[in-house]
Amino acid sequence: MxxxxxxxxxxxxxxxxxxxxxxxxxxxxxxxxxxxxxxxxxxxxxxxxxxxLISRGSIDPIEKKPLYNYYPGHDIFSIASIGCNFHCSMCQNWSISQCYPNENGTKAICDEGEYRGPNYELVQLSPSELIKIVEKSGCKLIAFTYNEPTIWHEFIMDVAELAHQKNIKNVLVTNGYSTPEASKELVKVIDAANIDFKAFTDDFYKRIAKVKGLQPVLDTAKLWKSQGLHIEVTNLIIPNENDNPSEIRNMCEWITDNLGPETPIHFSAYHPDYKMTDHMRTPVDSLENAYSIAKQVGLYYVYIGNVHSSVGNNSLCYSCKELLIERSGYTISKINLDDSDSSFNRCPNCGKPTYIQGMGKKRVGFSF
Ligand code: SF4
Structure with missing residues (x-):
């Protein structure tokens, strides 16, 4: 509306x-x-x-966002609108992100495909109506996800404030292309975010995302982290576009220096989509190579997503290598965290803080 x-x-x-x-x-x-x-x-x-909203919401594993070190094994109520401030040629969610609203926001107009029909109805909900639906679902977490939440600022602020009143936490899944003014408002109500680092060069951001450069994303990540948000980073690796080892190393070094080595990074597999169907799927080797670089740089938690790999699934203590969380896809078969300290879960073997927030839960029967 x-x-x-x-x-x-x-x-x-x-x-x-x-x-x-x-x-x-x-x-x-x-x-x-x-x-x-x-x-x-x-x-x-x-x-x-x-x-x-594109729908009345859906319940996802939080690992799907992806967030692996925040309330592991929990369900998260996921909502989206339409539109984006980026127009990436490889968008994996283009059928939502590249639509735009009619004159009063009741319909999505889709020029570039017919995801739900070229002109589909949007669900209209007030913040309090939405929060009632979330409460009924039993979820204690909401994700603003699938399309870019930055451009949904007014609604997110109102929903997130109400959510906090009901002890529900708020998560953004975002490209991070925010302004300091918007970020200063968001940090009052947002608890965690997954920020998509599309690459680590201005050239990629200019050429593929069609924006001026990477710097605003880095500024957002630093500001949010400094204000106490739980931050995880995703990097979708596209063959021959952003898979250069030195670029991946630079990104991992920046994360270590500016967000801290405890910041999880998710290397995710690309599949050909939207206007970039000429590129092949990301080979597992490329993801595993990125995994090795991130570990060499010193990041504690490095994950591989969208494919099955022998590495990058589990969370291990960075100090003593104790297995903390065992995963296969979205199945969580083991949670091994000492949650007696309310600020951070600790490693039950060596006692170091794990920086994994929230009580973990096992989950069975989910794969990617
Ligand atoms: S500056 Fe405002 S109008 Fe322009 S893309 Fe961003 S949110 Fe949309």
Missing amino acids: KKEAVLYEKLDNNKVQCNVCARRCIIKEGMRGNCSTRINEGGILYTLIYGS
Whole structure:
């Protein structure tokens, strides 16, 4: 639904500047910003997707986000809207992310494919209606996921605040292309995030994601971490695009130096999709090579996703190598954490903090 946006400035000639994401679009009267979810009408900026959801939500394993070191084995209530501030040629979720809303946010218009029909209805929910659904599901975690949550700022702020009142935690699965202004609001209500590092070069961000560069993503990750959010990083490895070993090493070194070696990284397999169907699937060897580099750099928790691999599944204590969590896909067969200290789970063997947050639960019968 349509609602006046926050974090925008009024400029001359009825133009406005949106400061919700690092694109900082300057939008003329009658036009939309780059994400097509925000419109300037008479010098006022509106979001068209406040409370507009692609469905009434679904329950996912938290490992699917992926978050492996945050409430392992728990279910997370997952919601999404439509649209994105990125237009990646390889988008794995393009049927949602590359749609845009009609004039009042009740329908998704999809020019580039017919995921649910070219013009499908969006579910309209207020924050309190949504929270009631989440409570009924029994989930204690909500994920804003599947499309880019940065552009859903107003709705997320309202939902997340209500969620906290009900002891429900909030998770973002995001490209991290935020602004300091938006981030300062988000850190008040968001508890954890998985940030997608699409690559570690400006060239990739310019060429593939069609934005100016990587720096805003790094700034967001640092700011959120400094404010106490639990952060995990995902890197989708695409053959011949971002799989250069020196680039992966640079990324891992930056994470170690700026977010800390306890920050989990997930190397994820690409499958040909959207406008990049000419690239092959990521070979398991490439993911395992990235795994080795990250371990050499000194990251404690390195995971491999979307494929079956002999490494990158389990969580081991970085100090004594005790097996802490045993996984196969989304199945969790063993949880071995000392949760007697409320701040962090500890290794039951050597007593070091694991930086794995939340009580773990076993889960059976789930694969990728
Ligand atoms: S959210 Fe980002 S892409 Fe959308 S209008 Fe605002 S600055 Fe532009």
